[in-house]
Structures are given as structure tokens and as C-alpha cells.
Amino acid sequence: MGGNGNGKPLHAMVIPYPTQGHVTPMMQLSKTLAAKGLIVTFVTTYHRHAEITQANSCSSDPVLLEANKLGLDIRSAQISDGLPLNFDRSLKFYDFRRSVDNMGEALEELMNDLNKKEPPISCVIADTFLFWSLDVTKRFGIPWISFWTQPVAVYSIYHNFHLLRSHGHYPPKGIAFLAEELDDYIDYIPGVPNIQCKDLPLFLQLQDPNSDYVLDMLLKSYQSARRADWVLCNSFYELEAEAIKAMDAETPVLTVGPLLPSSYLDSHNPKDITVGTSFLTEYQPSEWLDSKPSESVIYVSFGSLVHVSKTQIEEIAMGLKESGQPFLWVLRPDIISSKISTCLPDSFMETCKSQGLVVPWLPQLQVLSHPSIGGFFTHCGWNSVTESIALGVPMLGFPLWTEQYTNCKLMVDEWKIGLRLRGGHRDDKVIHREEISRAIRTLVASEEGKAMKNRIMALRDSARSAMKAGGSSQNNIEAFIEDLKFTVHVGNGSQTN
The missing domain is CATH 3.40.50.2000 (Glycogen Phosphorylase B;)
Structure with missing residues (x-):
């Protein structure tokens, strides 16, 4: 051929x-x-x-x-x-x-x-x-x-x-x-x-x-x-x-x-x-994911490139904790800056060790396809959006850069397969832990979240076809x-x- x-x-x-x-x-x-x-x-x-x-x-x-x-x-x-x-x-x-x-x-x-x-x-x-x-x-x-x-x-x-x-x-x-x-x-x-x-x-x-x-x-x-x-x-x-x-x-x-x-x-x-072209070493989370109930884990990743402020990272950390949901968080070493390596609140990992796992990088497709994953807290990069669709995982949108704002709009309002965090747009306001916690619970553990799951499963079938x-x-x-x-x-x- x-x-x-x-x-x-x-x-x-x-x-x-x-x-x-x-x-x-x-x-x-x-x-x-x-x-x-x-x-x-x-x-x-x-x-x-x-x-x-x-x-x-x-x-x-x-x-x-x-x-x-x-x-x-x-x-x-x-x-x-x-x-x-x-x-x-x-x-x-x-x-x-x-x-x-x-x-x-x-x-x-x-x-x-x-x-x-x-x-x-x-x-x-x-x-x-x-x-x-x-x-x-x-x-x-x-x-x-x-x-x-x-x-x-x-x-x-x-x-x-x-x-x-x-x-x-x-x-x-x-x-x-x-x-x-x-x-x-x-x-x-x-x-x-x-x-x-x-x-x-x-x-x-x-x-x-x-x-x-x-x-x-x-x-x-x-x-x-x-x-x-x-x-x-x-x-x-x-x-x-x-x-x-x-x-x-x-x-x-x-x-x-x-x-x-x-x-x-x-x-x-x-x-x-x-695919085999990751720029970072991928950690294997299967054993941890296997220990969690079906569709209970919120997976968190903001891509390979964009930086996030230390204050926002701290609010995300506390929002994850207060949601009560198990979480798997990809936190790149340079997420704030290549010159800053410590960004989580003091004692966060100790107090959340039974609830969450934080690692530098993961094989995303393997994670999204795991039955314990209930939602994806994402920057709305197009690869992440299409992977979520193909694997039937509803999303919580946190756009940061380039076309991610448009992707998030399509995901939330046109395809209705996820939510967007409220506030914190281009006026440099931080999205607070209360909003993050509320949105996670809505996505993973509500009737509204279930409706999004049904819609994205239909799109998953179309993607595969x-x-x-x-x-x-x-x-x-x-x-x-x-x-x-x-x-x-x-x-x-x-x-x-």
C-alpha cells in the first residue's frame, strides 16, 4: 500500500x-x-x-x-x-x-x-x-x-x-x-x-x-x-x-x-x-491505582510545559485534600520554575499519604484507561482532551495557555463532558481550594458528573469507530x-x- x-x-x-x-x-x-x-x-x-x-x-x-x-x-x-x-x-x-x-x-x-x-x-x-x-x-x-x-x-x-x-x-x-x-x-x-x-x-x-x-x-x-x-x-x-x-x-x-x-x-x-517519546521518566502507578475503588480517583496533570504559581499549587493541594477523593497528581519538578523544586504546603504529603499519590511524571494513557480513574483535572491541552475522550474520562478544566481556553469551552459547553473551574482567569486571581474541592466532588461523585460520564462514553465510541x-x-x-x-x-x- x-x-x-x-x-x-x-x-x-x-x-x-x-x-x-x-x-x-x-x-x-x-x-x-x-x-x-x-x-x-x-x-x-x-x-x-x-x-x-x-x-x-x-x-x-x-x-x-x-x-x-x-x-x-x-x-x-x-x-x-x-x-x-x-x-x-x-x-x-x-x-x-x-x-x-x-x-x-x-x-x-x-x-x-x-x-x-x-x-x-x-x-x-x-x-x-x-x-x-x-x-x-x-x-x-x-x-x-x-x-x-x-x-x-x-x-x-x-x-x-x-x-x-x-x-x-x-x-x-x-x-x-x-x-x-x-x-x-x-x-x-x-x-x-x-x-x-x-x-x-x-x-x-x-x-x-x-x-x-x-x-x-x-x-x-x-x-x-x-x-x-x-x-x-x-x-x-x-x-x-x-x-x-x-x-x-x-x-x-x-x-x-x-x-x-x-x-x-x-x-x-x-x-x-x-508512543515511546516521553521527555521525562515515567513512574508506574498501577499498584496504587489497583487499591482504589472503581471511578473514584481524580487524576491531576497540567502538561509538560506551562508553569503554575506557587500560591495556586498550594490551593490545588488543599482543594484535593478537602475534596475527600483519592487523587493521583503529576507534579513536574519545574511546574513553578526550573529553579524552584519545593512547592507543596508543609506536611501535605504526610497528612495525605493515605488519600493521594504525587509523582513527577506518569504514562498518561495507562492511567486514564485504569478503571479506578473517575475524572481528569487537566490544563485542557489537546492531547489530554482527546485522550480523555478516547478513554471515556470526564474532565475538570483548568486552562493555562495557548488554545487551552478554546478547548475548555468546547469541552464544557459544546460537548458537555466536563466542568471548568470558576474564577482565576487572566486577572491573575487564584482559584481557591473551596472551588477546587467543590468541582472535584461534582465531577466524580454527583448526578451531574454521571451525566457527563455518559456523554463522554458516547464520544469514546465515536472516536474508536x-x-x-x-x-x-x-x-x-x-x-x-x-x-x-x-x-x-x-x-x-x-x-x-
């Missing part, structure tokens, strides 16, 4: 944005394509490759460990992000982002080296945010595919940014602009339900030098995506039908998700149980590969169907 029509296999270079939330779905996409017969070269930066190596402690290339176990032809390559290995990419994140925007020369050199071998690269599948990779790819005369790691609704918001300007919703007008009580709805973005300004992605809510830079990068990304041969997205039709239909009228988006290991979706390959043979995402994957084969065979480097 993966040949190009001349007997040679298709060879896809896959380049994720070098952060955990982007590397994970793009490795799973690579596994999906390789299982269809494509050769994949997966490109990481030297720094991220070193982190994955340290986290997995294996003698062979850790990026490829899980793919090799499954017999998939995925190869590994690295390029520099332009920074020393010991540069603090968490503390100086925007310096890191600016450096990533200048990786084009390193990518071109790598592509030249790989093309000296057989088979040559047939196409490049790059994270949408790597807009500069389009011009590099086109110099080689091969297709460039943009991969979007967030929901299609968010894609439509950025794609139609000009409408926010023309309706006076950008630039933002300060904190009052985001007030909870502000009755000013954005109802003109194609395929996007009515939202308020506080539900927009963060970089459309605030104006500061970093937001201006990121917004400029995002707009360049969308200009490049308009020139892509295909746009693929980690979502599924049944979840976002209106947004997908709206985009079809302008820039068609192929949904190919949710991109999770097979054992959590179609069960086609029960040995496919992990999408990835099975004949499902919406599976059909899109197969159509994409067939079209790619035809395009490469014709050899004109652009979509011809």
Missing part, C-alpha cells in the same frame, strides 16, 4: 515542533503511516533526543524503541535547534521558540544527506508551526504536508483572524474585555460555536511583546498552510463536524485522529500500547496515502487530484 507506483516505497520525513505535546501525536502519526507501508524518518532536535534517551535508559535509539518492537520502518534523525544542550528551554521559552524558527538551514542539510541514500524523501510532513519548512521542502520539488496538533475549531479561528480584526475583537482591549460577565459573543467564525473573548486562544486575548511575536509566527504558519499539499489534523469528524465542513469550503482539513496507540482505540494491534476500518479518520488516512502515491508518481510536487 505504501509504494509510489514505481515499486519504490514512499519515504516520509516527519518533523514535529520540538515540544512534548507536538512530538507525541506526530510519532503516533508516524507509526500509523509506517503500519500502512511507508518508510518514515522522524526528526528530533539533538536536545529533545537527549532528553528522551535519558528518560528511557535504553541502549538502542529510544525514539525508535516502540516502533521497532512493532516491526515498523521508522528511522531517526536529528538536527540542532541552534541552542546549547544545557540551555534552559523551559525558563527561556520564547528565546527557544525564536531559535526554532531558524532551523531551516539545518533541515536542508539533513534532507540533502538523506537523499544521498535510498529511497529518497518523497514528502515532508511538518508541524504547522514550522512554517519555514515549506520553502525548504519546495526547493526539493516534493509535497509538503502541514500537520495541525490542535482542534479544527482553533484552526478556523486563526485561519479567520481577519474577521476578529474587522469585528473589533482584535486587538484586545484589556481585562474588562475578558470579564466573565461580558455579554459579547463572537458568532461569525465559520464552524465555531458562539464564544466569548475569554475563550479565544491566549495570544488573541492579550497583547505583550511575546504574544505579538507568537501571533506573528502563527499567522506565518497559516499563510504557509494555505500553500500545503494537504493539511492533516489530530481530530475526528464526529467530534468537530461543523468546523470541518466550514474549513472544507476554504482549505480542506483531513482529520486523522485521535492519534493514540492501537490498544486504546481499534485494538487492531494489542502490542501497540505506548473513527479509527477502525471504514471509519472517518481511517478513510482519510487511506485516501491521503493513495493521493500521495499518485502525486509522487506524477512527480510534480503538488497535489493533482
